[in-house]
Amino acid sequence: MLSYRHSFHAGNHADVLKHTVQSLILTAMKEKEKPFLYLDTHAGAGRYLLSSERAERTGEYLDGIGKIWQRDDCPSLLEPYLTVIRHYNRSGTLRYYPGSPLIARQILREQDKLHLTELHTSDYPLLRNEFQKDARAEVLRADGYAQLKSQLPPPSRRGMILIDPPYELKSDYPDVVTGIEEGYKRFATGTYALWYPVVLRQHVKKILASLEKTGIRRILQIELAVRPDSDQRGMTGSGMIVINPPWLLEQQMTELLPWLHQALVPTGHGHTLVRWVVPE
Numbered sequence: 626m627l628s629y630r631h632s633f634h635a636g637n638h639a640d641v642l643k644h645t646v647q648s649l650i651l652t653a654m655k656e657k658e659k660p661f662l663y664l665d666t667h668a669g670a671g672r673y674l675l676s677s678e679r680a681e682r683t684g685e686y687l688d689g690i691g692k693i694w695q696r697d698d699c700p701s702l703l704e705p706y707l708t709v710i711r712h713y714n715r716s717g718t719l720r721y722y723p724g725s726p727l728i729a730r731q732i733l734r735e736q737d738k739l740h741l742t743e744l745h746t747s748d749y750p751l752l753r754n755e756f757q758k759d760a761r762a763e764v765l766r767a768d769g770y771a772q773l774k775s776q777l778p779p780p781s782r783r784g785m786i787l788i789d790p791p792y793e794l795k796s797d798y799p800d801v802v803t804g805i806e807e808g809y810k811r812f813a814t815g816t817y818a819l820w821y822p823v824v825l826r827q828h829v830k831k832i833l834a835s836l837e838k839t840g841i842r843r844i845l846q847i848e849l850a851v852r853p854d855s856d857q858r859g860m861t862g863s864g865m866i867v868i869n870p871p872w873l874l875e876q877q878m879t880e881l882l883p884w885l886h887q888a889l890v891p892t893g894h895g896h897t898l899v900r901w902v903v904p905e
Contacts, residue, residue, distance in 0.1 A: 635673035636686030636722035638889050639863035641693070641706075642849045643789065643820045644728050645885070646865045646878065648705035650785055650816055651732045653871035660736040661783035663729045664776055666769025666804070667790045668741040670748040671755035672713065673722045688851075691719060693888050702881045705732060725787055726752065730759065740776055742767045770800055773808035782814065789820040798828050802835040805868065809841055816869045823862040826854045833902055836866065844902040845870045847878050849886060850895035862895055866902070875899060 634640070654661050675686050693699060694710050709731045713721045723731075726741050733739065739762040743749045749766040756762040773786065786808060790797045805817055821829055836844055850862025867874065882897035 634685050635724065636675060636691065637689040638685075638849065638851050639689075639820070639822065639860065640722070640724075641689045641885070641889065642847070642863055643865060644709075644725060645703060645706045645881070646818060646847060646867065646874070647725055647728060647785075647787060648709070648732060649702065649874060649877055650818060650867070650871055651729060652705045653873065654783065654785060654816070655732070655734060657783070659783055660734070660738065660781045661785065662738045662740060662776070662779035662781060663733060664740045664772060664779075664784060664786045665726055665729065666742060666772055666786070666788045668726045668743045668752055668764075668769075669724045669745075669789075670743075670751040671724055671726050672751075673724065675720060675722055686719075686722060688889065690722060693885075694719060696888070700881055700884055702877050703885075725789065726762075727755065730756070730762070733761065735761070737761060738779070738781075739763070740772065741765070742769045742772055744768065770804040770807075773804045774811070777808050777815065778812035782812075784812065784815045786815055786817045787820075788817065792822055792824075798832060799835065802832060802839070805836070805841070806839050809839070809868070814869065816867065816871070819866040819868075821864050821866065822860045823848070823850055823854065823864065824860050825856065829864070832866070837903055841868060842903055843869050843905055845875055846898065846900050846902050847882070848896070848898040849882060849889075850897075851890045852895050864898070875901075 694707060709723055709728045712731055713723045729739055741764045743752050753764045756764050788801055801819055823829060845867045846864060848864035852861040855861055879899045886897045
């Protein structure tokens with residue numbers, strides 16, 4: 626339990642998708658002056674050194690952020706995300722990959738708040754140190770799912786909740802649905818963004834079917850696969866399920882995903898998908 630380390634996978638194709646969607650949501654939320662809460666249930670270490678033994682062993686970032694961060698033909702929709710990547714690599718060399726907490730930190734304003742939780746005994750101190758001087762942030766070693774009960778609704782009644790478990794336990798698949806349902810009962814107007822891996826398609830189908838049964842409306846699915854579905858070991862793609870997405874997100878990702886897919890998978894293998902699981 627709690628053996629997963631994201632440092633092996635930081636900056637891969639799944640991170641590119643997840644953090645692009647996250648950046649677009651947070652940028653849209655800033656269009657209103659009223660403050661909002663960013664809640665990250667499984668925040669990780671915060672930043673990842675791409676020259677570390679773990680990152681070098683897999684080299685996954687080379688087929689992810691490494692393929693796009695310095696291209697001069699990137700669509701403008703990628704700018705909120707790529708601006709953060711460049712901020713942490715100002716030397717011009719790709720040394721660090723910022724996880725979702727650091728992406729949020731760069732995009733959020735002074736009046737916004739961050740609530741970050743991480744249970745891993747090695748990652749939590751790293752995350753805490755990253756944010757020790759940021760008065761906007763609360764960092765806890767705590768169960769992320771429990772935050773969906775204890776922290777919602779936020780005083781501002783505005784918020785984005787990112788749910789990104791490692792899925793190292795089979796229970797994570799039903800737990801994410803239960804967590805969303807609990808949070809939605811308390812904060813039905815929040816934007817919930819759930820990341821999922823495509824390892825076995827049946828797991829994704831179960832999450833979607835379970836979410837449909839909750840009666841929650843406005844559920845958007847966004848997916849990027851770098852290989853066809855397979856019953857063999859390994860992640861072939863990943864996706865984001867967004868509840869109450871900003872009104873332009875469907876259009877933005879429909880426009881952006883073909884470019885992103887071509888840039889990351891020049892062979893054309895895999896697929897992209899943007900669809901409403903449950904409409905308005």
